Amino acid sequence: MLDKPKVLVTRRQFSDQIIRLKEVAEVIYLERPLPPTPEELRNHVLDCSGIFAHITDLIDGGIMDSAGPNLKVIAEFGVGYDNINVKDASYRNIAVANTPGILTDTTADFAFTVLQSAARRIAESDRFVRNGNWKWFDPLDLLGLDIKGSTLGIIGFGRIGRSLAKKALSSGMKVLYFTRSQPNEDYGCFEVESLKDLLKKSDFVSLHCPLTDLTKGLIGKEEFSLMQKHAVFINTARGPIVDTDALTEALINKEISYAALDVTDPEPISSDHKLLSLDNVTILPHIASATVGTRRKMSEMTVDNIIAGLNGEVPPNCVNSDEISR
Numbered sequence: 629m630l631d632k633p634k635v636l637v638t639r640r641q642f643s644d645q646i647i648r649l650k651e652v653a654e655v656i657y658l659e660r661p662l663p664p665t666p667e668e669l670r671n672h673v674l675d676c677s678g679i680f681a682h683i684t685d686l687i688d689g690g691i692m693d694s695a696g697p698n699l700k701v702i703a704e705f706g707v708g709y710d711n712i713n714v715k716d717a718s719y720r721n722i723a724v725a726n727t728p729g730i731l732t733d734t735t736a737d738f739a740f741t742v743l744q745s746a747a748r749r750i751a752e753s754d755r756f757v758r759n760g761n762w763k764w765f766d767p768l769d770l771l772g773l774d775i776k777g778s779t780l781g782i783i784g785f786g787r788i789g790r791s792l793a794k795k796a797l798s799s800g801m802k803v804l805y806f807t808r809s810q811p812n813e814d815y816g817c818f819e820v821e822s823l824k825d826l827l828k829k830s831d832f833v834s835l836h837c838p839l840t841d842l843t844k845g846l847i848g849k850e851e852f853s854l855m856q857k858h859a860v861f862i863n864t865a866r867g868p869i870v871d872t873d874a875l876t877e878a879l880i881n882k883e884i885s886y887a888a889l890d891v892t893d894p895e896p897i898s899s900d901h902k903l904l905s906l907d908n909v910t911i912l913p914h915i916a917s918a919t920v921g922t923r924r925k926m927s928e929m930t931v932d933n934i935i936a937g938l939n940g941e942v943p944p945n946c947v948n949s950d951e952i953s954r
């Protein structure tokens with residue numbers, strides 16, 4: 629009898645999906661909440677044909693070579709796959725796959741929730757009460773921004789950006805967007821000519837582009853200086869799209885009024901980072917897609933991608949199908 633192919637799962641996952649994988653593979657399961665160190669990743673990947681990867685695993689040509697010639701598929705648990713060097717994978721004829729679509733609404737819901745919470749100073753107000761500062765009703769304290777009638781600028785108009793736009797429009801916001809790709813539907817939003825234009829005109833700015841060489845550091849000192857003083861900045865995309873030092877300075881100097889971040893650079897951010905000492909920022913631990921239903925579907929989709937890859941097929945959500953042969 630032939631040996632089953634080996635698959636590495638780098639973090640704890642839903643047990644029914646591990647059972648599915650065990651039916652077709654010998655599973656090396658790192659069932660724990662913390663990510664493997666690069667050295668652990670290198671050791672555990674040896675002889676693997678598939679990797680069930682997470683955003684915390686940096687998978688480059690070196691890791692692929694540590695796996696060896698059996699490696700056929702790297703399936704990311706998530707839509708963003710900037711932790712995987714796709715060029716290195718294509719060069720080695722390895723399929724890379726992700727989980728698009730399934731988390732669009734969950735992530736856009738979250739971005740809108742965060743936007744509304746920032747506008748109405750929810751986290752700050754909760755701290756206010758916990759710290760014993762709620763003495764009586766005060767007509768002039770903790771005043772926020774109205775959603776209806778304000779302008780939202782969306783940077784990156786893919787699936788998640790467009791889903792957020794629909795929610796914002798139905799709440800009476802005006803929506804501007806800046807994108808490099810042409811959106812295929814007109815939602816009643818306005819495309820701006822430049823990022824500069826969007827930053828100047830928006831009351832809320834929300835990032836929805838992937839992290840690539842082009843978008844790394846896209847929002848820095850100059851961009852914050854263009855935003856309005858009352859502007860709220862939201863990042864549920866990827867931390868390194870923003871220059872963290874510039875953001876910290878913009879919040880300290882009140883160049884913008886508030887930031888709500890689900891992703892940071894570095895990630896996780898240390899509890900003694902300067903940002904955490906500021907009142908005008910909310911920081912959340914990368915949970916935009918974290919609902920039971922969505923995370924379950926993401927896990928299932930990741931296993932579908934791995935099984936197809938092990939069978940010598942192009943996985944259903946392959947991102948480099950044009951660059952590999954099967």
Ligand code: DGY
Nearest residue numbers: 683705706707708917
């Ligand atoms: C995604 O799907 O990209 C999430 O950020 C998890 O990595």
